[in-house]
Amino acid sequence: MKDRDAEGEPQRRERIRDFWDEYAQRDPLIAIYDNAEVRANRDEPFWRSGEADARRLAWFFAPGARVVEIGCGIGRMMRFLAPRCGEIVGVDISANMIAQGREALAGAPNVRWLQTNGASLAGLDDASVDFLYSLLVLIHVDRRSAFRYLEEIRRVLPPRGLAFLQFQNIACPEGIASMRGVLDSDYPLEFYTDEELRYLFAEVGLSVVAHFSDAQFLFYTLTPGDAAERRERIARGLAVVEAESGATGDLDVALRSTLDDVQPLRLELVVARDGRQVRVEEAYVDAAPGASRLVVRRAGADQPAEASWNGRALALREVEFPGVSADTPQGPAAFQVSLLPSGVLPATPDAAAYPGLAHAWRS
Numbered sequence: 001m002k003d004r005d006a007e008g009e010p011q012r013r014e015r016i017r018d019f020w021d022e023y024a025q026r027d028p029l030i031a032i033y034d035n036a037e038v039r040a041n042r043d044e045p046f047w048r049s050g051e052a053d054a055r056r057l058a059w060f061f062a063p064g065a066r067v068v069e070i071g072c073g074i075g076r077m078m079r080f081l082a083p084r085c086g087e088i089v090g091v092d093i094s095a096n097m098i099a100q101g102r103e104a105l106a107g108a109p110n111v112r113w114l115q116t117n118g119a120s121l122a123g124l125d126d127a128s129v130d131f132l133y134s135l136l137v138l139i140h141v142d143r144r145s146a147f148r149y150l151e152e153i154r155r156v157l158p159p160r161g162l163a164f165l166q167f168q169n170i171a172c173p174e175g176i177a178s179m180r181g182v183l184d185s186d187y188p189l190e191f192y193t194d195e196e197l198r199y200l201f202a203e204v205g206l207s208v209v210a211h212f213s214d215a216q217f218l219f220y221t222l223t224p225g226d227a228a229e230r231r232e233r234i235a236r237g238l239a240v241v242e243a244e245s246g247a248t249g250d251l252d253v254a255l256r257s258t259l260d261d262v263q264p265l266r267l268e269l270v271v272a273r274d275g276r277q278v279r280v281e282e283a284y285v286d287a288a289p290g291a292s293r294l295v296v297r298r299a300g301a302d303q304p305a306e307a308s309w310n311g312r313a314l315a316l317r318e319v320e321f322p323g324v325s326a327d328t329p330q331g332p333a334a335f336q337v338s339l340l341p342s343g344v345l346p347a348t349p350d351a352a353a354y355p356g357l358a359h360a361w362r363s
Contacts, residue, residue: 009144013118014186015095016142024074024096032073033136049075055317057133058084059266059284060162065130068121068156070149071137074101075111076111081110083304089129089230093118099256119148140188140218146279150204159225160261162209162342167192167218175215186187187194190342196211210343210350221343234341237289237354251296251335257287265357267314268346269296269307269338280316285309296335336360 007130023031029038029046035046049314054077062065064086072078072090080090089112091097098113105111114123118141134155138146153163169175170191185201194211196336197218201208207227212218237259244252265287269280285292297306307314338346338358345351349356 005178005233009142009282012142013093013145013292016118016140019188020094021096024094024100026199028097028100032076046076047079053077053135054080057081059264060164061131062264062286066128068124068129070132070134072101073097075105077135078111079105079108080302082111083111087112087116089124089316091116091121103281112193119150121149121156124156129161130158131162131164132157133164135166139190141190142188143190146190147200147204150200151213152205153222154205154224157224159223160230161224163206163222165220165222169213169216170217172216178216192218210348212345212348229339235354235356238274238354240320240359245335251294251337253294253337255287255292255294256341257285257289257292263337264342266339266342268295271296280307282312283307283316285314286361293324294337294339303305305332
C-alpha cells in the first residue's frame with residue numbers, strides 16, 4: 001500500500017485516476033452504482049436508476065440549458081437528461097469511463113465529454129454553464145481537490161446559475177460506520193460536516209439556496225449569486241392569485257409571474273379522497289411572465305388524476321401510499337399542492353420562503 005501521507009496532491013489525483021480507470025475496465029456498472037439489483041440483473045436496473053435520478057434533476061433547469069456533470073462515468077444520468085438540454089457535458093477523471101460513455105451514448109448529438117485532472121474544469125469557459133451537478137462523486141474526491149472543484153464551479157456558473165452537489169456526512173451514525181468501514185483500505189471516501197461545508201462554500205463565493213440530508217449524505221443547491229436575493233426575487237415574482245376546489249375532487253389554481261426569465265418549478269401534488277392518498281411527483285412546469293393555470297381533474301376515487309398546465313397535459317407519475325399521513329388534510333376531496341423553485345423541497349425550512357406557492361385545499 002502506498003504511503004498516502006507522503007504523496008502530493010497531483011500524485012493523489014493520479015492514484016485516483018488509476019483506481020477508476022481500473023474499475024471502469026473491470027466492471028463500470030458496479031464501479032458507478034453498486035447494489036444487489038445491479039449485480040444480479042446488470043444493465044436494466046443500472047439504466048433505470050439513472051432515469052430515476054435524471055427525473056429528480058430535470059427541474060433544476062429550463063429546456064435548452066447547458067448542463068455539466070462532474071463524475072459522469074459512462075453517462076448513467078446524462079442519457080436521460082440529454083433530450084432536455086441544449087448541451088450536456090460529462091466530466092470525468094477516467095479515460096476508460098469516458099470511452100465507454102461515448103459508446104453508450106453514441107446516438108445523442110448534444111453530449112460532450114471532457115476528461116479532467118480530478119480538480120479542474122478546464123475546457124469550460126467562465127459563466128458558461130446553466131446547471132452543474134455531481135452525485136456520488138465528491139464523496140470520493142480528496143478534500144484539497146474537492147475545494148479546487150468548488151472554486152471551478154464558482155467560475156463556470158453565471159450569477160443565476162445553479163449547482164446541486166452531494167457530500168458524505170460524518171456527523172451521524174451512518175457516516176461514522178462508513179468511515180470505520182474504509183479505515184484500513186485504500187478505498188477513496190471523504191467526510192464532512194454541514195458547518196464546514198457552508199464555510200467552504202462561502203470561501204469560494206457560493207451561496208446555499210437549499211439543503212437537505214438523507215441518511216449519511218448531505219445535499220446542497222448552490223448559486224454564485226446571493227441566495228437571499230434569489231429567494232426574495234422569486235417569492236415576489238411568483239404567487240398563487242386564485243384557487244378553487246370542487247366537490248368532485250377537481251382543483252383549479254391560477255399562478256401569476258412577473259419574472260423576466262423562465263423559472264422551472266417542481267410540481268408536487270397530494271390528493272386525498274375517502275381515506276386514500278395519491279401522491280403525484282416529479283412533474284416540472286415553466287412559469288413565463290404572465291398568468292398560468294394548473295388544473296387537476298379526478299373523475300372517480302379509483303381513477304388517476306389528470307393535470308394540465310396552461311391547457312397542456314402533464315405527464316404525471318402516481319405513487320399510492322397505504323393510508324393517509326397525519327399531515328395530509330382530510331375530507332371527501334383534499335389537496336396539497338406545491339410549486340417550488342429548483343432545489344427547494346416541500347415541508348422543509350427552505351420552502352417557507354415561498355409561502356404563496358405551497359397550499360392545501362379542501363372541497
